[in-house]
Amino acid sequence: GGIRDDAPLYPVGRQFRFVDTSPQAAGLRTRRAVLEPRLETATGWLAQDPERTARIVAYGIHTLITVPVRAGTVVLGLVDFWRSEKPEPFDTEELTLAEELVARAAVSIDNARRYTREHGMAVTLQRSLLPRRLPEQSALDIAYRYLPAQAGVGGDWFDVLPLSGARVALVVGDVVGHGLHAAATMGRLRTAVHNFSALDLPPDELLGLLDELVGRIDQDEPGDGPGAPVIGATCLYAIYDPVSRRCAVARAGHPPPAVIAPGGEVTFADVPAGPPLGLGGLPFETAELELPEG
Numbered sequence: 041g042g043i044r045d046d047a048p049l050y051p052v053g054r055q056f057r058f059v060d061t062s063p064q065a066a067g068l069r070t071r072r073a074v075l076e077p078r079l080e081t082a083t084g085w086l087a088q089d090p091e092r093t094a095r096i097v098a099y100g101i102h103t104l105i106t107v108p109v110r111a112g113t114v115v116l117g118l119v120d121f122w123r124s125e126k127p128e129p130f131d132t133e134e135l136t137l138a139e140e141l142v143a144r145a146a147v148s149i150d151n152a153r154r155y156t157r158e159h160g161m162a163v164t165l166q167r168s169l170l171p172r173r174l175p176e177q178s179a180l181d182i183a184y185r186y187l188p189a190q191a192g193v194g195g196d197w198f199d200v201l202p203l204s205g206a207r208v209a210l211v212v213g214d215v216v217g218h219g220l221h222a223a224a225t226m227g228r229l230r231t232a233v234h235n236f237s238a239l240d241l242p243p244d245e246l247l248g249l250l251d252e253l254v255g256r257i258d259q260d261e262p263g264d265g266p267g268a269p270v271i272g273a274t275c276l277y278a279i280y281d282p283v284s285r286r287c288a289v290a291r292a293g294h295p296p297p298a299v300i301a302p303g304g305e306v307t308f309a310d311v312p313a314g315p316p317l318g319l320g321g322l323p324f325e326t327a328e329l330e331l332p333e334g
Contacts, residue, residue: 048095049122062088064118067106071115073139076104077129103129107142111150119145174200179208179282195222195273197230201237206282209237212294213275225257229273229317243277243290244324247314250275251292254318273317280331287329292317302332 050056058065061084063074076082079093079102086093105121119142123130130138174182182200195215202208211233215225232253236246254273274293281287289297289309293316296308312325 047101047122047124048092048099049101050092056089059084059088061085063104064106064120067108067118068115071108071110073105073107073135073142075130075132075135076106077131078102079104100124102127105130105135105138107138109142109146109149111146111153116146116149170197171199175202177202177206177208179206179280195226197226199230199233201234203237203279204240208280208282210278210280211237211275213273214294215273225273228257229254229275233275233277242326243279243288244314244326246277247275247290247292247317247324251317251320251322251324255320257318275317276311285331285333287331288326289329290314290324290326292324299329299331 063076063085067074076085079085080097101122101124103123107119109116121138197213199211213229215222232250236249276291276294278287278289289311291311292314296311299307299309309329311327314324315322
């Protein structure tokens, strides 16, 4: 297609093959730009489609630059530059300019392809790490809605963990960042919470162990590698006892929980704000809340 609707070029969406003698085929073979200064005498190009090429020349298009779109060793496509208004054929300076424009476009296209591939992998990983169904327990009626950000895949997670004595643990966490690293780190922290909850620890002690784990993850990750240090990981851990209707809560950099009373009033629980995970050496505090039935 061209910038004018009446140009006799192949329309957008039309599939066709380049003949071996065409400049486009030569560009694909050599992976180099090809300059065809005068189309009316370019026998290799004229052989592509004699009826259409004759119409192109009659229209006034008289010179061509074709440039492969390359991303590393992969050829993503071709860009054709045609000229009809100016009588002068394309020259070597314009060939260099065309190559520069296409090279910049190729970088953008390749980055978009890489992002799409990584985003798809991160989405798959994140979904596989979240609970597929809530565990059976009699302490609470639980409903949830998980709505990730549109811009990217982050490291947010939640879980419901049945404990002994009909108690249940609720956990919400977040690893700041997007992409594969955030999703993978989220999976490691979620698994750690599963294991630590089996020790039946109070919330502040469990967050202390999680804080040490994040510190070790940071030490193991190279600072300049794809696995960047975990900066800003947060977590809220609560244990609810349906017999006493008391809830023990501790948080590490996470927003406080909202408590909705039976009448519909919403308050935010007064839970001490501990530091984000990974800082090390700073204590966490557990708050005891008495929740009314309903």
